[in-house]
Amino acid sequence: MIYLEEKKYFSVVLIIVAGLFLATFFLISKPQILLPVFALGFIILAFFGAFFIRKVYKKAIKAEQYLDQVISNEGNLSITSNAEKDSIFANIIEELKELEKIRQSQESEKNKELLWQKNLMSDISHQIKTPLATLEIYTDIFNKEFGENEEKKELSEHAKEAIERIRWLVTGMLQIAKLESGTYKMEKKESPVRETIDRALYSLNSLISEKKINVRIEERKEENREIIIPQDSKWLEEAFINIIKNALEYSPDEGNIDIFITDTPMAVSVEVKDYGEGISEEEIPKIFNRFYKAGGQREKRKDSVGIGLNLSKEIVKAHNGIITAESRRGNDSFTSIYTTFLR
Numbered sequence: 001m002i003y004l005e006e007k008k009y010f011s012v013v014l015i016i017v018a019g020l021f022l023a024t025f026f027l028i029s030k031p032q033i034l035l036p037v038f039a040l041g042f043i044i045l046a047f048f049g050a051f052f053i054r055k056v057y058k059k060a061i062k063a064e065q066y067l068d069q070v071i072s073n074e075g076n077l078s079i080t081s082n083a084e085k086d087s088i089f090a091n092i093i094e095e096l097k098e099l100e101k102i103r104q105s106q107e108s109e110k111n112k113e114l115l116w117q118k119n120l121m122s123d124i125s126h127q128i129k130t131p132l133a134t135l136e137i138y139t140d141i142f143n144k145e146f147g148e149n150e151e152k153k154e155l156s157e158h159a160k161e162a163i164e165r166i167r168w169l170v171t172g173m174l175q176i177a178k179l180e181s182g183t184y185k186m187e188k189k190e191s192p193v194r195e196t197i198d199r200a201l202y203s204l205n206s207l208i209s210e211k212k213i214n215v216r217i218e219e220r221k222e223e224n225r226e227i228i229i230p231q232d233s234k235w236l237e238e239a240f241i242n243i244i245k246n247a248l249e250y251s252p253d254e255g256n257i258d259i260f261i262t263d264t265p266m267a268v269s270v271e272v273k274d275y276g277e278g279i280s281e282e283e284i285p286k287i288f289n290r291f292y293k294a295g296g297q298r299e300k301r302k303d304s305v306g307i308g309l310n311l312s313k314e315i316v317k318a319h320n321g322i323i324t325a326e327s328r329r330g331n332d333s334f335t336s337i338y339t340t341f342l343r
Contacts (some may be wrong), residue, residue: 200240221263239315242308247274278333
């Protein structure tokens with residue numbers, strides 16, 4: 001459809017072209033007059049053509065600006081003048097406005113749902129903490145009362161482990177809900193990656209000592225300086241705790257775990273590599289899914305609830321990063337989990 005403003009310019013151009021044809025018809029026998037008339041006609045035609053192209057170009061730029069507003073979530077679309085309302089781009093702009101309204105409506109509904117989910121998880125967490133603490137006290141009392149009865153003490157210890165699993169499950173789910181809802185804002189500042197990993201290892205020191213695991217850290221960098229990224233240190237430490245804990249749990253006693261921190265102009269990558277039995281190729285894409293537990297020895301672990309790596313994935317994503325895995329079974333088996341943070 002051609003709108004009013006564009007019709008005016010088309011009409012002028014058509015009149016000029018028609019005038020040139022008429023001049024050619026009537027003045028064909030007078031070339032001395034025809035040539036100046038043609039020259040004048042082409043000058044006028046070129047002027048109006050350039051003017052028309054300029055107007056169209058300006059409106060195309062304005063339409064592009066409106067589209068940029070939609071993409072950048074500004075949602076501030078408006079058609080100000082009557083001329084614009086009659087423009088060939090007015091319909092496009094109106095469609096963009098409708099598209100933005102739909103997007104905002106969908107985003108609002110999604111935010112409400114995520115906020116409801118976060119509030120629900122928070123309420124559940126608070127409601128469960130008190131009875132869990134009570135059960136933990138009871139199990140401690142039972143342990144003392146059972147005295148030398150090893151069978152009953154073992155049952156009591158299993159109950160205590162189950163309580164810890166429930167507490168970890170509720171805490172982890174609440175943290176994931178916070179990240180997914182977008183209601184928690186990361187407090188990022190430039191900090192060394194090595195320091196965050198060292199704190200994570202310190203938190204896991206008892207498990208490292210228990211299994212007598214040798215943890216080796218190697219920094220791969222061109223310059224003799226710390227590898228720094230913008231990070232919320234507490235959250236990123238939680239991500240590394242889950243990743244390293246996963247490697248520790250599936251490593252053989254007295255085994256090795258390698259941590260490689262690689263610095264490049266484009267990104268910083270952290271690889272946590274264990275030398276356990278490995279993961280099958282078809283299961284690798286699933287290990288970051290919530291509640292998923294891979295087969296083999298991993299499936300047999302009763303104390304695993306399957307949210308640690310999922311939580312790590314959400315934390316890494318909130319740090320403008322991606323998390324991936326590589327593994328091999330059989331001879332020279334290993335599992336590597338990579339966290340890559342784009343600069």
